[in-house]
Amino acid sequence: IVMTQSPVTLSVSPGERATLSCRASQTVSSNLAWYQQKPGQAPRLLIYGASTRATGIPARFSGSGSGTEFTLTIGSLQSEDFAVYYCQQYNTWPTFGGGTNVEIK
Amino acid sequence: EVQLVETGGGLIQPGGSLRLSCAASGFTVSSDYISWVRQTPGKGLEWVSIIYSNGNTYYAESVKGRFTISRDNSKNTVYLQMNSLRAEDTALYYCGRTPAGSGNWFHPWGRGTLVTVSS
Numbered sequence: 001i002v003m004t005q006s007p008v009t010l011s012v013s014p015g016e017r018a019t020l021s022c023r024a025s026q027t028v029s030s031n032l033a034w035y036q037q038k039p040g041q042a043p044r045l046l047i048y049g050a051s052t053r054a055t056g057i058p059a060r061f062s063g064s065g066s067g068t069e070f071t072l073t074i075g076s077l078q079s080e081d082f083a084v085y086y087c088q089q090y091n092t093w094p095t096f097g098g099g100t101n102v103e104i105k
Numbered sequence: 106e107v108q109l110v111e112t113g114g115g116l117i118q119p120g121g122s123l124r125l126s127c128a129a130s131g132f133t134v135s136s137d138y139i140s141w142v143r144q145t146p147g148k149g150l151e152w153v154s155i156i157y158s159n160g161n162t163y164y165a166e167s168v169k170g171r172f173t174i175s176r177d178n179s180k181n182t183v184y185l186q187m188n189s190l191r192a193e194d195t196a197l198y199y200c201g202r203t204p205a206g207s208g209n210w211f212h213p214w215g216r217g218t219l220v221t222v223s224s
Contacts, residue, residue, distance in 0.1 A: 031208050033208075041216075042214035042216055042217055043150070043214055044213075045211065045213070048210040088150070088211075090208040093152060093209075094152040096150035096151070
């Protein structure tokens with residue numbers, strides 16, 4: 001299953017809302033996770049089951065969607081949220097999207 | 106605290122072998138699932154292999170027949186034996202935990218170990 005993320009780069013001002021998209025080449029039901037990765041660090045799980053926040057993840061992160069279309073919304077961007085975000089399906093053997101780089105506008 | 110630490114990476118010639126280790130703390134590797142995932146600037150994140158709590162193992166097509174995942178319960182460590190290495194295996198290799206009974210998402214990940222295959 002091929003995962004396609006858009007946009008590749010998203011320029012956002014602090015305090016603004018960010019909306020990231022992820023599309024699957026075939027249905028993955030709700031078997032979708034989101035990760036955040038900062039330079040020099042491992043990916044960090046944000047969301048699994050398409051919409052369940054992982055332990056310790058702030059409420060400004062929310063996930064939605066099912067089937068082939070998914071969205072990660074960051075409600076009000078904080079300085080620590082500028083990073084690369086990946087989606088991953090686990091309906092079959094795991095595959096990842098190419099990432100969205102959220103940068104400071 | 107649940108933690109994973111990868112070691113064993115390095116520079117290896119094409120055709121060579123390397124064994125990566127993933128040492129776990131804060132949980133028991135035999136009770137959960139452990140995957141290896143690799144990352145390159147060009148190909149991004151790629152799932153490589155998984156060992157389930159029941160001992161079953163699975164591999165990506167790109168490494169099947171060359172890589173072997175195993176675990177030592179006494180050391181609470183998972184290994185990735187990599188043989189017949191190719192230039193395209195060059196990557197940062199992470200291990201990640203999946204709680205038993207969950208879907209194959211990964212939390213946490215280790216910091217990674219770099220494998221460079223080059224002559």
